[in-house]
Amino acid sequence: MLDICCTRRAVHELIEQHGAFIEIHVATPLEVCEARDRKGLYARARQGIIPEFTGISDPYETPQNPELRIDTATMNPMEAAQEIYLYLLREGYIDAGSDYRK
Secondary structure, eight states, X not given: OOOHHHHHHHXXXXXHTTSOOOOEEEEOOHHHHHHHOXXXXXXXXXXXXXXXXXXXXXXXXOOSSOSEEXXXXXXXXXXXXXXXXXXXXXXXXXXXXXXXXX
16 A cells, blocks of 8 residues: 555645645544535445545545645634635735636
8 A cells, every 4th residue: 555645745746846736634523524424425434335435444644744724623614715715825826916707
């Protein structure tokens, strides 16, 4: 099995050749993921029906140094999107004066 840390690093290096790579960790506890699961995928994974399901039968490795970490257990989707937007604005990836609706 390929180490996820090496995979993330390889993707980072591949993308950075063409521009910025921003790793955003959408941090959601497993319990919250399961509570929000309308399709019952986590329940099926726990029953063994879905093999290699991330967080259940397949390990999940939390990113160690993401540029941004969004805790979705404490914010709604609009707040999460705003955090990402503000990060991009602060870091100069987008211009506050631009009209992106064109």
